[in-house]
Each structure stands twice: as structure tokens, then as C-alpha cells.
Amino acid sequence: MANATTAPKIVEPTVFDLSSPGRKGVSFPDPDVPRAKLPESMLRKDLPLPELAEVDVVRHYMHLSKFNYSVDGGYYPLGSCTMKYNPKINEDTCRLPGFLFTHPLQPIETVQGNLALMYQLQEWLKEISGFAAVTLQPAAGAHGEFTGVLIMRAYHKSRGDSKRVKMLIPDSAHGTNPASSGMIGLQVVQIPSDARGNVDLKALKEQCDDTVVGMMLTNPNTLGLFDEHIEEVIKLVHDCGGLMYGDGANLNALLGIVRPGDLGFDVMHFNLHKTFSVPHGGGGPGSGPVGVVAHLADFLPEPLVGILEEATDDEPPLFGFIKPAKSIGRMKAFHGHFGGGHVRAFTYIAMHGPDGLKDISQYAVLNANYLLARLRKTYHVPFDRICMHEFVAEGQFAGSDVRALDIAKRLMDYNFHPPTNYFPLIVHEALMIEPTETENKDTLDAFADALIKIADEAKTQPDLLHNAPSTTQFGRMDEVKAARELVLCCWLPEDYAEKV
Amino acid sequence: MTYIPISPKERDAMLATIGVKTLDDLFKDVPARHRFPKLDLPPALTEMEAAAELADIAASNENVRGDLISFLGAGMYNHYIPSVVDHVLRRGEFYTAYTPYQPEISQGTLQAIFEYQSLMAALTGMEVSNASHYDGATAAAEAVNMAWAQFRGKRKKVVISPTVHPQYRAVIRTYTQGMELELAGDDPNADLGSGPEALMSLIDDNTMLLIVQYPDFFGRIYDYTKLIAGAHGKGALVCVVANPTALALFKTPGEMDADIVVGDGQPLGIPMWYGGPSLGFFTTKKSYVHKMAGRLVGETVDSRGQRAYVLTLTAREQHIKRERATSNICTNQGLLALASAVYMSLLGKSGMRQVAELCYHKAHYAAEQLSKIKGMELCFREPFFHEFALCLDRPAKDVNAHLLEHGILGGYDLGQDYPSLKNNLLIAVTEMNTKEEIDSLVEVLSEVDHG
Ligand SMILES: Cc1ncc(COP(=O)(O)O)c(C=O)c1O
Numbered sequence: 001m002a003n004a005t006t007a008p009k010i011v012e013p014t015v016f017d018l019s020s021p022g023r024k025g026v027s028f029p030d031p032d033v034p035r036a037k038l039p040e041s042m043l044r045k046d047l048p049l050p051e052l053a054e055v056d057v058v059r060h061y062m063h064l065s066k067f068n069y070s071v072d073g074g075y076y077p078l079g080s081c082t083m084k085y086n087p088k089i090n091e092d093t094c095r096l097p098g099f100l101f102t103h104p105l106q107p108i109e110t111v112q113g114n115l116a117l118m119y120q121l122q123e124w125l126k127e128i129s130g131f132a133a134v135t136l137q138p139a140a141g142a143h144g145e146f147t148g149v150l151i152m153r154a155y156h157k158s159r160g161d162s163k164r165v166k167m168l169i170p171d172s173a174h175g176t177n178p179a180s181s182g183m184i185g186l187q188v189v190q191i192p193s194d195a196r197g198n199v200d201l202k203a204l205k206e207q208c209d210d211t212v213v214g215m216m217l218t219n220p221n222t223l224g225l226f227d228e229h230i231e232e233v234i235k236l237v238h239d240c241g242g243l244m245y246g247d248g249a250n251l252n253a254l255l256g257i258v259r260p261g262d263l264g265f266d267v268m269h270f271n272l273h274k275t276f277s278v279p280h281g282g283g284g285p286g287s288g289p290v291g292v293v294a295h296l297a298d299f300l301p302e303p304l305v306g307i308l309e310e311a312t313d314d315e316p317p318l319f320g321f322i323k324p325a326k327s328i329g330r331m332k333a334f335h336g337h338f339g340g341g342h343v344r345a346f347t348y349i350a351m352h353g354p355d356g357l358k359d360i361s362q363y364a365v366l367n368a369n370y371l372l373a374r375l376r377k378t379y380h381v382p383f384d385r386i387c388m389h390e391f392v393a394e395g396q397f398a399g400s401d402v403r404a405l406d407i408a409k410r411l412m413d414y415n416f417h418p419p420t421n422y423f424p425l426i427v428h429e430a431l432m433i434e435p436t437e438t439e440n441k442d443t444l445d446a447f448a449d450a451l452i453k454i455a456d457e458a459k460t461q462p463d464l465l466h467n468a469p470s471t472t473q474f475g476r477m478d479e480v481k482a483a484r485e486l487v488l489c490c491w492l493p494e495d496y497a498e499k500v
Numbered sequence: 501m502t503y504i505p506i507s508p509k510e511r512d513a514m515l516a517t518i519g520v521k522t523l524d525d526l527f528k529d530v531p532a533r534h535r536f537p538k539l540d541l542p543p544a545l546t547e548m549e550a551a552a553e554l555a556d557i558a559a560s561n562e563n564v565r566g567d568l569i570s571f572l573g574a575g576m577y578n579h580y581i582p583s584v585v586d587h588v589l590r591r592g593e594f595y596t597a598y599t600p601y602q603p604e605i606s607q608g609t610l611q612a613i614f615e616y617q618s619l620m621a622a623l624t625g626m627e628v629s630n631a632s633h634y635d636g637a638t639a640a641a642e643a644v645n646m647a648w649a650q651f652r653g654k655r656k657k658v659v660i661s662p663t664v665h666p667q668y669r670a671v672i673r674t675y676t677q678g679m680e681l682e683l684a685g686d687d688p689n690a691d692l693g694s695g696p697e698a699l700m701s702l703i704d705d706n707t708m709l710l711i712v713q714y715p716d717f718f719g720r721i722y723d724y725t726k727l728i729a730g731a732h733g734k735g736a737l738v739c740v741v742a743n744p745t746a747l748a749l750f751k752t753p754g755e756m757d758a759d760i761v762v763g764d765g766q767p768l769g770i771p772m773w774y775g776g777p778s779l780g781f782f783t784t785k786k787s788y789v790h791k792m793a794g795r796l797v798g799e800t801v802d803s804r805g806q807r808a809y810v811l812t813l814t815a816r817e818q819h820i821k822r823e824r825a826t827s828n829i830c831t832n833q834g835l836l837a838l839a840s841a842v843y844m845s846l847l848g849k850s851g852m853r854q855v856a857e858l859c860y861h862k863a864h865y866a867a868e869q870l871s872k873i874k875g876m877e878l879c880f881r882e883p884f885f886h887e888f889a890l891c892l893d894r895p896a897k898d899v900n901a902h903l904l905e906h907g908i909l910g911g912y913d914l915g916q917d918y919p920s921l922k923n924n925l926l927i928a929v930t931e932m933n934t935k936e937e938i939d940s941l942v943e944v945l946s947e948v949d950h951g
Contacts, residue, residue, distance in 0.1 A: 006805065008801045008806055008807040009806045009807065011808075012607075014611070014614070014615050015841070016615075016618060024848070025845070025846035025847060025851060027851070027854075028854045028855060029858075031858055031862065032935040033935050033938070036865065036868075038749075039883040042721055042723060042751050042883060043749065044748070044749060044750055044751050047623075047748055047849050047852060047853055048622045049623070049848050049849045050845055050848050051848045051849050052846070052848055057584060057842065058588070061612070062591075064608040064611055064612055065588075065608050066593065068593040068597050068605070069597065069602070070593045070595075070597040071592070071597070072592030072596045073593060078598055078601075083598060084503075085503050086595070087503060089547050089550060091595075093550070093551065093554040096555060097565055097566065098557070098558030098559050098563050099558050099561070099773060099774060100563075100565075100771040101564050101565040101772060102564070102774045103576060103772050103774070104576055104772070104774050104776075105572055105576070106562075106568075106909060110561065111562070111774065112561070113558055113560035114557075124541060127539055127540055139634035139635070139638070139776070139777070140829075141830065141831060142818070142829055142830045142831065143634060143638075146828060150674070150677065153678065154677075174819075175819035175821075175822050175828075175830075176819075176828045176830050178818075179821070179823060179825040179827070181823060182825065182828075183645070183827065183828055184677075184678055226530060231531055257530060257536065258527075258530045258534045258535055259534065263534060273831065279596050280598045280831070281594070281597075281835030282594055282600065282606075282608075282612075282613075282835055282838065283598070283599035283600065283609065283795065283831060283834025284599075284834045285834075286831040328677070329673055330637075330670040330674055331638075332635050332776070333635050333636060333667040333668065333764070334635075334667070334776055335775045336775070338773055338774040338777075339771065339776065339777065341776075341777060346554075349541070350542070350545050350550050351544055351547065353542060354539040354541045355544070356502055357541070359502060359504060360504070363511075365526045366514055366526065369518045369526060370514040372518075386520075386528065418602055437504050438503050441513070441514060467803075469604050469605075473607070474607050474802045474804070474808050475604065475804045475806075477603045477808055478801050478803075481800045482798035482799065482800035482812040483798070483812050483813060486786070486812070486813070488786075488796055488798050488799075489614075489627070489628055490615070490618045490799070
């Protein structure tokens, strides 16, 4: 441990540390028009930004990139996040000049390519999910959830049904589900899971009454299990007048396997950044389109892409924007994550076709069950049955003080990214493992071997785990110090005032 | 095309280990009558075919780097992006990583976000920045949520200048529906020439937040210092929606004592991409940091005494607070925060200022030339940055149609949002517009005058 009086060692300086007055990273041409008078009283006195040369900037970010683990670099079985391989062609198609350099407010006649692509993607997502209408506007999964719960409430209100205030959410749900409901002031009622990891039907029945807005369900759920009574669950919610929300974060298990719309879900968001290979970007951007059944289509956010004039014998259709009749409004400026989201997902679906999509889910589920089969003797899996695209094991052993966190950190020494830990909340010391379909058997075997070896180390050399990782550039972090001192920025107005 | 790296032989070995015969056996929990639907989708394309098809689709658009000369802005701007930015973004180490939940092996992303936060705080003149929101509009809506949390719902009024971007106002209306808030000032029929202090009459003891835009939607630059002091006098918070390019040149909202500064980071090295993804920035005073939504990176040390960075104050967020979290945001705009950090680092103190001045001079040249045309004049007299409203003697729609025939993307038709401005165009000029382009805009518009 560093002692409090020694200054920390700097591995890579910040761009502010690297700055040297007078260096330049880029130049722009001199103005080719007469200079206008600047409004003196409104000008900024100084701009405290760094001064660096181009090579300084490139080396700095190159150094930083080396401190990152990534899918391109290795196996990343982060549960619930679907860290599949991101095809390189997507990076090229989304950077075509016709996409990069179009303005969202251009006249529709000049951007028929973009609109046709969005329309087609809406249609494909409808077909894949079994919904009647899709909006591409939401920016990420949580934004899609927020869109969905607004739609659900607006639907009830439009029927004069204003006493519905409860949202039913299983205890295994992701935090964004209750947070999305909380954002619009709904009362969240937690529904327990049964011994097989399904929604507890009895508990659900008790909550189903005429104050229910609906239920938010992830299926397969965050245990990686397909609910064995899914149709009964949906029927119970529908019978009390509620709507069924599907968290589509786990859609990678269902492509060509089952359509949530066919099962009776009313609303669902897609995570294009999970299922449809949009890269996660170190935390976004994502894209979270929302699909709905026919009787909710009028409530979708505006605008949607539609056909304004049907095709004729010699003209293609004219695509444009339409406003749903009872729209909840606009979720963000412009039309959603077109370039980084829609174009990549479109490319991906086009290259897979119906059979390729089904292969994705079948192999994602194969890989998860293979790992489960290899690990269940070593790690306790509390809900142990055929899983879908992921499963959750316990990262603890009887008589040992080793925790899931230690196992996760030790995996780094074996050059693997750890699984998600401490989620879902209903499994003690959870290790949530999602292999995805883009890993081969050798990688899965190596990963299983490492986990089995670590289980052995936990018994024989627990300190190896407590002190892990030891082979990475950085060791464990002092999280308490970060929260207590709250250094959130290496530039502060008062420091700067002292310097100048 | 498939990206699955498993041979049939390996698959069979894996199925045997699992103890099932076929892949289909893994799906018995799925209700049989809905299992394995036939999807009506076009057959798979190879990479070669997909590349060609996507190139065709993209080419059927008219873009603003070859097909059209553009004077369109209204919240998204055509700026030059130095080559370095995309070279950094294309590093797989950055773009194929997840949110940095494991700091020991995510220091690249974490330090880059920490630097982004620092650069954004410096640019806006504020103390802290979060790691990003989805875009400028949702960041503005999150400012309302933060003010709501700050007053624990006891104040119920938000005063919004009608000169805040119409789509941002629309998003705020969407976000706040059902909260029983009063959104005062959000009126497209308001007097748009009366200056910001006119908003003072709407601010009272029930006001939680005042939102103004800088430069405003019509490009005008106001010093909001007095208005902000007035709002603070009533106990309200103030959020300034700012254009980041303008902040390299003009007095910062921080200097005016704003409590929150939000905006869209697209001008900072992010392509227009037909509207997204871009980046919503959100900066505030340190005293509000516990109420702020979104991820935050803080400095710390690791077990080896090295300076390092972690996600911090996570107890504010959805995965801990669940339904009591102030926001549900999870995935944000990480890679684009990196893009804007690279852009700001590269341009730095002098480059950022140079771009802002180029925009200013070119926009003023355009405004001066255009206002010489008979039947056209500037709608407002106030100082402006790189965008201005031009009053015409005929519908903006017709003028834009004429411009388009000459390969020019005209301005934004303000009549779409403001009934009183139906003959008005919002013209944006950036460093990308050459004098020749501006002169040809003037020339084509002069023809309209004669024609
Ligand atoms: C089950 C589940 N729901 C919702 C979300 C939220 O999605 P996003 O991060 O795209 O907002 C996630 C993402 O981690 C998730 O795993």
C-alpha cells in the first residue's frame, strides 16, 4: 500500500500534465473573409485547455489504449452485456460519407438512403420480435425502458384508467427496470423468484389487481433461464388489465427461437449494442429501439420513419417522418443513434439472414450450457437447469473467505475478463457468465480450466486470490479514497486562477 | 456470413458434454407452439455484397462534403474533424470494451473519461462534469430531474426560455409528463425579441429551475449574469444549454454563476451522422455532485501506489438505488466522450479558439452580405455567434427549395416551430464554409430577389 505521504506514481500523465505552452496539435486556415468586430465585453479571458502536438496526443491515447481489456484482445464473458465480437465491416459501413456527413434536418428528398435504411431496420426488428411497430429513437436500453413505461402509462390514461400506479418487477431484474419506473413516479412492487428461478406465480397472483400498470420482465431472466411458465405469467398480468414489458437485453438467446410478441409481450426494447453487434465503446453509445403491439403503436415517440408515397412502377417509395396519433412525444433530439447504431445493426442483420440469426442464438446457448456443464461440479449453481445464453454461479466455497470479487480479480491473472459479479442480487456472490456465440471451444475450455484451477487455489493459496490481480499493470483500487476525496477533474477554476 | 468459430465436430463434442443430442434440445422451455418461427428476412449477404449494398444506400444520400453546400445548423454542425480523432476511436482496445466495471484492466477508458470530465469542466467554467448523457436534449431533461431532486419535489415550476432549442423543449416535456410540473415560458408565440430579463417575471418562489440557451436558438449571445443572479435571488437553480464551440470564445456560463451547464458535444469531433449518436455533456458545481445523474470517474491510487481512476459515487445510480435513483441511465456515450477529449486535446487552447473565431467571422460576413439583398434583413440586432435568423419577404420553404436546386442546403425554416417566424431562415456558418460558398449563397438568394 502506498503510504499517505508519498505522491502516487504516475503511469501515464494526463493531457493537462503533458501540456506545454506554445505547442500546437492542429492548424486551421486564416479567415478568407474580413474579420468582424468581436464583442469585447462578452469574450472569455482565457481558455485553460492543454497545448500539445499531434504526436503527443497520439502517443498518449495509444498508451491509454494498452491499459484496456477488450473483446478484440480477449475473452470477455461479462454476463448480461453480450460482449460478442464486433465485425470490422460494420466500422467501415457506418463511416461511409453518405452517412457521416448528412445533417438530421436535411429535406427528406436528399436523405432517402438514410430513411430507407431506418425503415428497413424497423421492419426487420418487427419481424424478428413479432411486434407491430418499432421506434428507433431511444439511445440505449435504459432509454428504451423509459420510453416503454411512458407508453404503458399513456395507454392506460387514454382509456381513462388512471388508478394504475404499480409496476411489478421480479427480484432478479436489472437496476434500470425499477429506476425507469421510478423516474415516472410509479410504485415498484418486487416479485420473488421461485426455487427454479421462475417468477413466483403465487406471489404474482397476489399483486395482480386493477392498480397494476404492468410488469417488467427479462426473459430469459438475469439467471439466464427461460421462464417455464411464461405464458401463465403474461396471462395473469393481462387478466388484471396490465401490460407486459420485455427487457430485451437478453434477446441474443431468442433470435429465430421465439418472438416475444408471439408470447404475448406488449412492449420491448432491443439493445442493438448487445444482440446486434454494435460495439460497446467503453460505455456507449448504444441504441435501444422499442417494439410494441398494434394497440400501443399510436403512443410511440415521434417521429417514426414511414412511407409517405407508395412506390410506383418506375419510382421507389418516398420515405419520410410520421407522427403517431397519441405520441408520448420526443425522447431525444433528431432520430436516434443512426450512424453508430442503426447502420451497424442493419449491416449485421443483412449479413446473417434468418438462418444466420438463429445460429447466433443456438450457439450462444450451446456455449453457455457447455461452460455450465464444465463448471457445475466446481461452482455451485443455485438454479441449475438447461440455461439459455448465460448462467449464474456462486463465487464462494464452504469454509473459505474467498469471495466472488477475488475470483473475478484472479481471472485477470489468467488473461480473462471476469464475469459480471454481484448481479443478479438473488444469488450470493454471483458470477454471471455469458460466453456469447463468437467464442470457440478452445477458449471456453481454457476459461473453464482457469476457473477450476482458481477454485483449487482458493483452498490451497487463498492469498493469491485476495491479492489478485498481480500480473496486470494496475492492482486493486482504493475506492474509498476516490469517494471520500472526490477528485473528479484535474482542472479546477481556483487552481487555475493561482497559476496565471 | 457467420462469425461463429465452432466446427460441426466441436459442436457435437460440446453437445455430448452437455448431455443432449441436438441444438434444438436446448430450447425445451420455450412453448412449443411458438418455438423456431420462420423469419421472413432476406437471405444472408456476404461481406462483399453487404459492403456494396451499404455503399449504394449511402451514396443515394446527398451529403454535405461533396454533394451539397450546407448552411444548416440548428443544433448539429458541420465542423472539421482532424484525422487523429477517428484513428483513436478505431482502436479496438477502446471501442470493443464495456463500461469500465473492472478498473484494473480498464484504466485506458477510465483515464480518458477523467480527462474528458476535466476538459469539459474547463471549457464550461464549471467544477465537475459527469461521463456523459445521451445528447444535449436528454442532458437538459436530466437537469430538470436534478433540480427536482434538489428541492425534493417541493418546487414545481420550471421556467424555460422559448429560445431554447425546440426539440430540447419537446424532450423536457416528454420526460416530465405526469410530474405535475408547470413549464413556464415554453411558448413559441412569446415575444422573441424582448431579451432574457423578460423571463424574470416568470420566476417565483415555486421555481426550481430556469433554463436558457447560450448562444440561444437564434444564435444570439447574451450575458445572463443578471438574470442568473435574479433567479438565485428567488432560490431557483439555473441551467444553461451551451454550444461548446462558442465557449472557446465567449464568457463561460460558469463565470455567469450558472449551476448546471449542458449541451451537445457533437461539434467537438463527432460527425453529424444524420443526427446521432452524439454526446450530451453535463457540468455543475461540486456541491450538487451527489444529486447529479450519470457515471462519474474519480482519481485514486491502486495497491501499488500508482495514480489510477475508478467509477465513483455509484450509490447514486440505478444498480444500487434502483427505483430511488435520480436517473435510470446506464450505457452512456463513452466512445464519443473519448472523441471529444481527443478533439479538445488536439485543438487545445489555440485551435479551439481559432475554430470559434473562424465561425464567428464567416457567419458575420455572411450576415452582412445577405442583409444587403433587397427584401432580406437580420431579424435581431443582438451580437451573435455562428448562426443568425434572416427575415425574408417570402416563405422560407420556397427559398430553401430554390437554394436546393442550386446545390445549397439552406437554413433551418424557423416557421416550423415559431408561427411568427414563418418567413425566417436560421443560417449556420462554420469554418467549413469558404468565402466562395458564402458568396454563392448570396448570389443565388439575390436571384430569388429578382426572380
Ligand atoms: C438486463 C438489463 N437490462 C437493462 C440494461 C440497460 O441497458 P443500457 O445499458 O443499454 O441502458 C442492461 C445493461 O446492462 C441489462 O443487462
